[in-house]
Amino acid sequence: MKKRWWSILLIVLAMVPCLCCAEMNIKLVWEYSYPEIITGYKVYSSNVSGEYDPNNPVSVVEDPNIMFIEIRNLPDAIYYFVVTAFFTNGEYVESSYSNEVNNLFAPKVKKCFGIL
Helix, strand or coil: CEEECCCEEEEEEEEEECCCCCEEEEEEEEEECCCCCCCEEEEEEECCCCCCCCCCCCEEECCCCCCEEEEEEEECCCCEEEEEEEEECCCEEEECCCCCEECCCCCCCCCCCCCC
16 A cells, blocks of 8 residues: 555544443544545544554545544544545555544533433
């Protein structure tokens, strides 16, 4: 896999806890460079900063016009995320990792509803 110099800036991380459970939803939104050559994006996640498995993306977005994903029902923990861009025009080329974001400072709001 060749790496190129395209830059992707991961810009938004929002965490929404599941109602009354130990799970959360995370929405990632990013900007990109050189949209005319991008085929799609890969999102990587880890519980350790800077350690991502290039063979195991959390999500592959095959539409270059979609620049967000929502990951649902994650166990309550600290997660780190990066995004890469790729194109396939005869050969597969993937960019280096974007800047890293995490859910450490995302607001945690628990809302519990029950039947009385």
